[in-house]
Amino acid sequence: MIKRYFTLLIIVLISMRLSAQVWVAPAENETKKSPFAFDDASRKAGAEIYMTNCKSCHGEPGKNNAVLLVPPPPDMSSVKVQANSDGAIQYKIAVGRGLMPSFKNTIPSTDVWKVISFLRSFNDKYVQEVSKNDGGGASVPNVKIKLNWLKESGQIQISLTAPSKEKGIQPVSAAEVKIFAKRYFGNLPVDEPRNTDALGKAVFNFPKDLPGDSIGSVQLLAVLSNDAFGDVKVDTTMSIGVPTYRAPLNEQRAMWNVVSKTPIWLLLAYTIAVLGAWGFIIYVFLQIRAISKEGSGKDTESAA
Amino acid sequence: MASEVNTDFLHNKKLDSIAADILRPVGITQGFIVWMGFLGISLMACIYAYYIQWDKGLIVTGLRDYISWGMYIANFVFFVATSLVGMLISSVLGLIGFKWVKPIARIAEIIAVAFAAIAGLVIVSDMGRPERLPYVFMYGRIQSPIIWDVTVVTTYLVISTLLYFLPMIPDLAISKGRIGHTPKWLQKTYQILSVNWNHTPKQYKILLKAVRIMLILIIPTAFAIHTVTSWLFAVTLRPGWDSSIFGPYFLTGAFVAGSAAVVIMMYFVRTNYKLDKYLTEHHFDMMGKLLVLVSIVYLYFNINEYLVPGYKMKTAEAIHLNDLFVGEWAFMFWSVQLLGLVIPILLLLFKFFRKPFPMFVISIVVLIAAWFKRLIIVVPTQDHPFLPIQHVPKAWMVYQPTVVESAITIGTLLLVVIIITVLVKFFPVIPIWEMAEEQNEIDSKSKE
Numbered sequence: 001m002i003k004r005y006f007t008l009l010i011i012v013l014i015s016m017r018l019s020a021q022v023w024v025a026p027a028e029n030e031t032k033k034s035p036f037a038f039d040d041a042s043r044k045a046g047a048e049i050y051m052t053n054c055k056s057c058h059g060e061p062g063k064n065n066a067v068l069l070v071p072p073p074p075d076m077s078s079v080k081v082q083a084n085s086d087g088a089i090q091y092k093i094a095v096g097r098g099l100m101p102s103f104k105n106t107i108p109s110t111d112v113w114k115v116i117s118f119l120r121s122f123n124d125k126y127v128q129e130v131s132k133n134d135g136g137g138a139s140v141p142n143v144k145i146k147l148n149w150l151k152e153s154g155q156i157q158i159s160l161t162a163p164s165k166e167k168g169i170q171p172v173s174a175a176e177v178k179i180f181a182k183r184y185f186g187n188l189p190v191d192e193p194r195n196t197d198a199l200g201k202a203v204f205n206f207p208k209d210l211p212g213d214s215i216g217s218v219q220l221l222a223v224l225s226n227d228a229f230g231d232v233k234v235d236t237t238m239s240i241g242v243p244t245y246r247a248p249l250n251e252q253r254a255m256w257n258v259v260s261k262t263p264i265w266l267l268l269a270y271t272i273a274v275l276g277a278w279g280f281i282i283y284v285f286l287q288i289r290a291i292s293k294e295g296s297g298k299d300t301e302s303a304a
Numbered sequence: 305m306a307s308e309v310n311t312d313f314l315h316n317k318k319l320d321s322i323a324a325d326i327l328r329p330v331g332i333t334q335g336f337i338v339w340m341g342f343l344g345i346s347l348m349a350c351i352y353a354y355y356i357q358w359d360k361g362l363i364v365t366g367l368r369d370y371i372s373w374g375m376y377i378a379n380f381v382f383f384v385a386t387s388l389v390g391m392l393i394s395s396v397l398g399l400i401g402f403k404w405v406k407p408i409a410r411i412a413e414i415i416a417v418a419f420a421a422i423a424g425l426v427i428v429s430d431m432g433r434p435e436r437l438p439y440v441f442m443y444g445r446i447q448s449p450i451i452w453d454v455t456v457v458t459t460y461l462v463i464s465t466l467l468y469f470l471p472m473i474p475d476l477a478i479s480k481g482r483i484g485h486t487p488k489w490l491q492k493t494y495q496i497l498s499v500n501w502n503h504t505p506k507q508y509k510i511l512l513k514a515v516r517i518m519l520i521l522i523i524p525t526a527f528a529i530h531t532v533t534s535w536l537f538a539v540t541l542r543p544g545w546d547s548s549i550f551g552p553y554f555l556t557g558a559f560v561a562g563s564a565a566v567v568i569m570m571y572f573v574r575t576n577y578k579l580d581k582y583l584t585e586h587h588f589d590m591m592g593k594l595l596v597l598v599s600i601v602y603l604y605f606n607i608n609e610y611l612v613p614g615y616k617m618k619t620a621e622a623i624h625l626n627d628l629f630v631g632e633w634a635f636m637f638w639s640v641q642l643l644g645l646v647i648p649i650l651l652l653l654f655k656f657f658r659k660p661f662p663m664f665v666i667s668i669v670v671l672i673a674a675w676f677k678r679l680i681i682v683v684p685t686q687d688h689p690f691l692p693i694q695h696v697p698k699a700w701m702v703y704q705p706t707v708v709e710s711a712i713t714i715g716t717l718l719l720v721v722i723i724i725t726v727l728v729k730f731f732p733v734i735p736i737w738e739m740a741e742e743q744n745e746i747d748s749k750s751k752e
C-alpha cells in the first residue's frame with residue numbers, strides 16, 4: 001500500500017516538473033520581430049555565433065547531439081524550438097533559464113537575430129515577418145549619433161537624432177547609450193551607460209588621465225543598444241586624451257633587435273676586441289716583412 | 305721561448321745530425337703516396353655523400369624540427385675543443401718556461417691549425433642552404449653568439465697558423481740547403497717561406513717579439529673561441545644547456561681532448577719517423593701528467609654540471625638528467641664518463657701507464673669518448689622541449705643519424721688527417737733550431 005502511494009507521489013511530482021518545463025515568453029516579447037530580413041549573410045554569421053556559443057550544449061541543429069542535461073537542451077531543429085515565435089526565441093536567448101545561460105550581456109541583439117536567422121534555416125515552413133516601422137520616435141531606424149567635446153567641463157555630450165516621416169529630423173529620447181575608448185585589447189567603458197533626455201542628449205564624464213596617442217587622440221565608440229532595430233554604433237576620434245609617445249619596442253637598442261640597433265656596450269666591446277686582436281695580427285705580419293727586409297741581399301746560406 | 309738567442313748553435317756540429325734526423329721523413333715517400341691515396345679515395349666517398357646532401361638538403365640527415373642539432377654540431381664542438389690545445393701547450397706552458405714542451409709545441413700547433421681550419425667547414429655541413437653562407441656576414445647581427453663564434457674561430461685560425469709558421473722560419477732557412485732529396489717545388493716553397501732569414505741577431509729579436517705577442521694574444525682568443533661556442537648553447541633556456549659554468553666546462557673539456565690528440569700524434573711521429581730521440585719517454589710522461597691534471601679539472605666541472613641540477617631535480621631538468629643517468633642515454637653517458645675521464649685519471653697516476661704505448665692507447669679512448677661527450681651535450685637536451693613533442697612522426701622524435709650524415713662527418717675528420725699529414729710530411733715537425741740551441745747549451749755547460 002505504502003509502495004503504491006509512493007509510486008503515485010513520484011508520478012505526480014514528475015508531471016509537475018514536466019509542466020514546469022514549459023517556457024513561455026512574456027506577451028510583449030512574443031510579438032517582437034527582427035529589424036532585418038534574414039538572408040544568406042545573416043544565416044552564415046548566425047551559424048558562426050551559434051557554433052561558438054551554443055553548440056557546446058545544444059549540439060548541431062538536426063543531429064540530436066545535445067549534451068545530456070536536466071532539463072535537456074532541445075535540438076534547435078525540433079518542433080519544441082521552432083514552434084516559438086522569433087520574439088520568444090530572442091527573449092529566451094537573452095534572458096535564459098536554469099542551465100540555459102543569459103546572453104543579454106554577451107551577444108549583442110543584432111547578433112542574436114542572426115542566430116535566429118540561422119536556426120530558422122532548419123524549418124522549411126518558416127516564413128519571416130520583418131518588423132514594420134510604425135514611424136514613431138525612437139523606433140525609427142537611421143538613428144544618428146553625434147559626439148561633442150565640452151571643453152570647459154571635460155565631458156562628452158552625445159546627441160541622438162532620427163528622421164521621422166512627418167516631423168523631419170527629431171531627437172531620440174530615453175535611449176540607452178554607452179561610450180567606449182578603444183584600447184589595444186578591447187574597449188574601455190567611459191563613464192556609466194546613460195539615457196538620453198528629452199532633447200536626445202546625454203553627457204558623459206571623461207577621465208582626465210586617459211592616455212591618447214602622440215597628439216592625444218582617442219578613438220571613441222558610441223553604442224546605442226536598441227532591441228528592436230539592432231545596434232547603432234559610431235566611431236570618432238577626438239584629441240581629448242593625454243598625449244603619450246611610447247617608442248615602439250623595435251626602436252630601442254636591444255639584444256634581440258636588428259644589427260643597426262645593437263646595444264652600444266656590445267658594439268664597443270666587439271669592435272675593440274676585433275680591432276685589438278687584428279691590430280696585433282697585422283703588426284706581426286709587418287714584422288715578418290721587417291725580417292725579410294733585414295735579410296734581403298745577405299747570403300742566406302752562410303749560417304747553415 | 306727565451307728572449308735572447310745565442311746563435312752559436314749554428315756552428316755546432318750537432319746541428320747537422322739534428323737537422324738530418326728531423327728532415328729525413330720530409331718529402332714524398334712511397335708510404336706517403338699510399339696513405340694519401342687511401343685518404344683521398346675515402347674522402348671522395350664522403351664528398352659524394354656531401355653532394356647528396358647539397359642536392360637534396362638536410363632531409364638526407366637524421367635532423368628534423370625538434371632535434372635540429374646532431375652529429376654535425378657535436379662534431380663542430382669537438383673540433384673547436386681539440387684545436388685549443390695549441391694554446392695550452394705552446395702558450396701557457398711555454399710562457400711559464402717549461403722546456404719539455406719545445407719539441408711538442410709544433411705538433412700542438414699543427415693540431416690547432418688542422419682542427420680550427422676544418423671547424424668552419426663542419427658548420428657549413430650543418431647548413432641546409434650552404435650557398436647562403438655569405439648572408440651570415442651580410443645580415444648577421446653582432447648580438448648573436450653565432451657571429452662572435454665566426455669572428456673568433458677565424459681569428460684563432462690565423463693566430464694558430466702564425467704560431468705554427470713564425471717559429472718555423474729559422475728551420476726553413478736551415479733546411480733549405482738540406483732537402484735536396486725532395487721535389488723542386490718544395491725547395492722553392494722553403495725558399496719563399498723562409499723570408500730571407502739568415503740568422504742575424506736582429507731577425508731573432510724581431511721574431512721572438514712577434515712570437516711572444518702571438519703567444520699572449522692566443523690565450524684570450526682561445527678562451528673566447530670555446531667560451532663563445534659554449535654560449536651557443538648556454539644562452540638558451542633549455543635544460544642541460546642553461547648553465548652558468550658552460551664556458552669553463554667546455555674549456556677544460558677541450559684541454560682533455562686536445563692533450564689526447566697531441567699524445568696520439570706524438571706517438572705516430574715518434575714511431576713512424578724514428579724521432580724517439582726528440583720525443584722521449586720523458587715527454588710522454590709529462591704529457592701523461594698534463595692529461596691527468598686537465599682531466600681532474602674537467603671531472604670537477606662535470607661534477608658541478610651534473611650534481612648541482614641533479615640535487616635539485618627541477619621538473620624539466622629532471623627529465624633530462626634521468627635520460628642521461630638511467631634512461632636512453634645512460635649507456636653512452638656512463639661509458640663516456642668512465643672510459644673518457646675516470647679510468648684514464650686512475651691509470652695515468654701510475655708511471656707505467658705514462659709510457660708511450662699505454663699513453664697512446666689511453667689517448668685514443670679519451671679522444672673517442674670526447675667526441676661522444678659532445679654528442680651527449682648537444683643531442684639529449686633537444687629530446688625534451690618544454691612544450692612536449694606531440695602528433696609528429698616517430699622519426700621526428702628520435703634522432704637517428706643517417707649514413708650520409710656519418711660519411712660527411714667522417715669526411716671532415718679525414719680532412720683534418722690530410723692537413724696534418726701534409727704539414728708533417730712537408731715541413732720539419734720538430735723545431736730544429738730550438739733542439740740545436742738546447743743541445744748547444746748542454747754542450748757548453750759540460751765544457752765548463
